Amino acid sequence: MNRDRLIEKLKAIDVTGKTEQELYTEISKACMSEIMETPQKAPAKTVSYFSVEFLMGRMFFNNLMALGVLDEAKEIFEEKGFDLNCFEDVEDAALGNGGLGRLAACYLDSAANLGYPMCGYGIRYQYGLFKQRFEDGCQIEEADDWLKIWGDPWSVRRADEKIDVVFKDMTVTAVPYDMPIYGKRINTLRLFQAEGSPEAEKISEYLYPADDTEDGKLLRIRQEYFFSAAAVGQLVKNFTKKNGKNFDRFPEFHVFQLNDTHAVFAVAEFLRLLTKEYKLTFVHAVDIAKKTFNYTNHTILPEALECWDVKLVEKILPEVAHILTRLHLHAKREWDMSYSVEDTTEMSIVRGGRFSMANVAVYVSGRVNGVAEIHTEILKKRLFAAAYKNASYKFLNVTNGVTPRRWLMLCNRELADFYDESLGLKWRFDLNELREIHCTNENNLKAFAAIKAIKKRQLAEYIEQKEGVKLLPDAIYVSQVKRLHEYKRQLMTALAILYLYFDLKDGKLPDFTPMVFIFGAKAAGGYKRAKAIIKFINDIAELVNGDEEVNARLQVVFVQNYGVSYAEKIIPGTDVSLQVSTAGFEASGTGNMKFMMNGAVTLGTLDGANIEIVEATRGWHNYIFGAKVTEIEKIKANYDPCEFVAQNLKIKRVTDTLTDGTFEDEGGELKEVYASLFEQTYNSPDHYLVLYDLPQYLETLLMVNRDYQDKELFARKQLANATHSARFSSDRAIEEYAEKIWKLNISH
Numbered sequence: 001m002n003r004d005r006l007i008e009k010l011k012a013i014d015v016t017g018k019t020e021q022e023l024y025t026e027i028s029k030a031c032m033s034e035i036m037e038t039p040q041k042a043p044a045k046t047v048s049y050f051s052v053e054f055l056m057g058r059m060f061f062n063n064l065m066a067l068g069v070l071d072e073a074k075e076i077f078e079e080k081g082f083d084l085n086c087f088e089d090v091e092d093a094a095l096g097n098g099g100l101g102r103l104a105a106c107y108l109d110s111a112a113n114l115g116y117p118m119c120g121y122g123i124r125y126q127y128g129l130f131k132q133r134f135e136d137g138c139q140i141e142e143a144d145d146w147l148k149i150w151g152d153p154w155s156v157r158r159a160d161e162k163i164d165v166v167f168k169d170m171t172v173t174a175v176p177y178d179m180p181i182y183g184k185r186i187n188t189l190r191l192f193q194a195e196g197s198p199e200a201e202k203i204s205e206y207l208y209p210a211d212d213t214e215d216g217k218l219l220r221i222r223q224e225y226f227f228s229a230a231a232v233g234q235l236v237k238n239f240t241k242k243n244g245k246n247f248d249r250f251p252e253f254h255v256f257q258l259n260d261t262h263a264v265f266a267v268a269e270f271l272r273l274l275t276k277e278y279k280l281t282f283v284h285a286v287d288i289a290k291k292t293f294n295y296t297n298h299t300i301l302p303e304a305l306e307c308w309d310v311k312l313v314e315k316i317l318p319e320v321a322h323i324l325t326r327l328h329l330h331a332k333r334e335w336d337m338s339y340s341v342e343d344t345t346e347m348s349i350v351r352g353g354r355f356s357m358a359n360v361a362v363y364v365s366g367r368v369n370g371v372a373e374i375h376t377e378i379l380k381k382r383l384f385a386a387a388y389k390n391a392s393y394k395f396l397n398v399t400n401g402v403t404p405r406r407w408l409m410l411c412n413r414e415l416a417d418f419y420d421e422s423l424g425l426k427w428r429f430d431l432n433e434l435r436e437i438h439c440t441n442e443n444n445l446k447a448f449a450a451i452k453a454i455k456k457r458q459l460a461e462y463i464e465q466k467e468g469v470k471l472l473p474d475a476i477y478v479s480q481v482k483r484l485h486e487y488k489r490q491l492m493t494a495l496a497i498l499y500l501y502f503d504l505k506d507g508k509l510p511d512f513t514p515m516v517f518i519f520g521a522k523a524a525g526g527y528k529r530a531k532a533i534i535k536f537i538n539d540i541a542e543l544v545n546g547d548e549e550v551n552a553r554l555q556v557v558f559v560q561n562y563g564v565s566y567a568e569k570i571i572p573g574t575d576v577s578l579q580v581s582t583a584g585f586e587a588s589g590t591g592n593m594k595f596m597m598n599g600a601v602t603l604g605t606l607d608g609a610n611i612e613i614v615e616a617t618r619g620w621h622n623y624i625f626g627a628k629v630t631e632i633e634k635i636k637a638n639y640d641p642c643e644f645v646a647q648n649l650k651i652k653r654v655t656d657t658l659t660d661g662t663f664e665d666e667g668g669e670l671k672e673v674y675a676s677l678f679e680q681t682y683n684s685p686d687h688y689l690v691l692y693d694l695p696q697y698l699e700t701l702l703m704v705n706r707d708y709q710d711k712e713l714f715a716r717k718q719l720a721n722a723t724h725s726a727r728f729s730s731d732r733a734i735e736e737y738a739e740k741i742w743k744l745n746i747s748h
């Protein structure tokens with residue numbers, strides 16, 4: 001990339017009479033032209049990263065930073081009288097739901113920055129994750145027409161590389177849109193758009209449509225097959241152009257990573273092509289697939305594990321169904337020789353008339369990994385116990401990571417500048433260098449505290465502008481931002497806040513340091529209980545913020561439309577990060593890592609990567625509470641939430657607010673939340689131990705509150721978190737994938 005030439009191009013842009021959108025396109029295109037002209041060495045071996053979600057966020061500032069022109073571009077345009085910050089209104093590319101999609105984006109960033117050849121494959125949804133706003137405290141969803149205003153100047157349509165994807169009832173054209181990922185290498189994110197007929201176009205219209213109806217399920221299967229088959233089709237075809245049918249060499253040049261089971265149809269398509277088009281034997285094709293595919297699991301929640309009715313797949317993809325059934329028999333024959341009946345049943349590809357996509361992935365993959373140590377242990381002991389017993393060599397852990405470029409250098413320039421001044425630039429290439437910053441040094445602590453204060457002020461301004469709520473300036477900022485799900489226990493935080501509220505009103509917390517609770521979360525459109533929890537928290541916010549007796553000491557704000565860009569504001573401005581999932585349920589969490597990197601302490605359970613965060617900071621810098629994963633089964637065996645609450649009247653007082661008229665509940669949504677705590681609903685009463693863990697949660701919140709009074713001590717904890725976060729960089733994670741799974745040999 002020729003930086004000087006890019007600067008000249010930027011200087012040459014005339015701003016007069018142009019709209020913000022026109023300038024956005026023009027500046028982005030100038031950068032793109034430079035990127036596209038940069039020559040690339042052909043790689044020896046490329047990783048294909050299959051993911052139905054890529055949550056890229058806003059690309060403009062990220063890309064200008066990556067190109068090393070962000071500051072200068074800002075100056076150039078300021079001189080022309082144009083403020084580049086207006087592009088903070090550019091829509092996020094929100095083609096993902098949450099952690100899994102954002103992880104894919106972080107991994108693309110790290111692979112490019114480390115020089116590993118990696119191409120992402122996914123779907124170019126016309127509408128990304130819905131936009132959220134609140135009306136009377138309730139979530140309203142609106143379609144995310146992300147291309148409408150600002151377009152997509154960071155991608156290039158490659159009509160010349162389109163490919164047909166064949167379903168029984170229609171043929172769909174998959175047109176690639178390539179987004180360059182700029183780093184030491186320029187990698188590509190290739191998203192396919194479905195074209196042809198109006199029916200065909202539906203395939204790439206929406207991210208994750210509801211799949212509780214037959215039509216919804218069929219559409220989901222179409223989406224999964226669509227992008228998997230398009231990618232595999234191209235990869236195989238390009239391979240044969242250079243190597244003919246010598247597929248034994250395929251794994252020398254290609255390694256495939258399945259980001260969860262959503263692209264498992266890629267396995268079937270690979271086998272179908274090799275056997276039907278290129279006439280390999282089935283056994284031979286399976287052998288090559290086994291050397292090519294790897295699988296990452298991201299959840300153990302039973303409702304999120306994909307199983308597709310054989311009949312449903314047969315209806316639109318008969319050949320694929322046939323291949324998967326054949327694979328089932330093939331695997332069974334292999335296992336029957338030495339494995340027990342119980343084990344082969346558990347590992348079976350076809351189970352109860354359905355394809356278990358996870359079992360396909362485990363069978364065919366050379367490596368299967370979980371995303372945090374505890375999660376991988378759960379995979380080995382529970383979810384894939386039989387497979388682990390019989391093929392333990394396959395299983396390994398790669399703890400997740402987040403990119404320090406977006407999640408530190410871009411979103412916390414002040415902290416990055418402080419590191420530059422203290423260490424020079426070396427930390428930018430290896431976060432381990434941050435350990436040289438001593439957390440007991442008074443000057444470091446002062447500098448860090450000043451930066452935190454700036455980031456809190458900026459966050460307060462942003463929230464005031466977006467939500468119209470003025471945050472208390474001298475309070476502890478406590479954030480819980482993530483998807484809304486019962487296992488993440490936003491409800492437990494809500495109940496804890498009510499508890500604090502009543503205690504404050506009763507004059508029981510005389511030395512309480514003001515606390516601001518910041519929530520951000522979207523609930524799936526059809527997830528009624530999650531939506532009710534949002535309403536409950538908004539009700540609590542209204543009650544608390546409107547009460548003159550407490551509102552100088554306690555405040556609650558639920559921001560609307562939380563996403564990547566909002567996270568970039570909230571995370572640096574937070575003191576305490578809430579990671580309070582029921583132990584065993586959060587595979588890893590990645591928000592926890594972003595907070596750590598920005599010097600927030602974690603208040604959480606021993607779940608997911610929290611455990612490793614505590615390890616990395618050696619204990620006392622974070623706040624841990626709650627039932628441990630090893631205790632949960634035993635607790636549940638004797639747990640009766642009604643009895644538990646009867647013995648703890650202060651908890652009763654807060655749960656009663658769900659039904660006693662404290663809050664308006666015309667539709668009975670809060671009553672249903674109450675029922676989930678005390679009655680058998682679709683889960684056991686208080687399935688996620690919200691009430692059980694609440695007393696300890698409160699104690700821990702109050703401990704944080706007390707500790708914060710010693711400002712220096714608290715800053716030390718925060719700085720220690722920030723300077724020990726190297727382990728949670730996606731650079732570390734990608735190095736591990738490259739070495740242990742992909743076997744990439746790159747000298748860099």
Ligand code: 26V
Pocket residue numbers: 098099100101103260298299301303304371400485586587588589590608
């Ligand atoms: C999917 C679904 C689908 C249907 C109903 C409920 C439900 C609940 C959760 C999910 C999760 C899908 C997979 C996922 O996003 N997992 C997240 O992956 C992150 C990256 O590895 C990890 O940090 C999070 O802990 C994990 O939840």
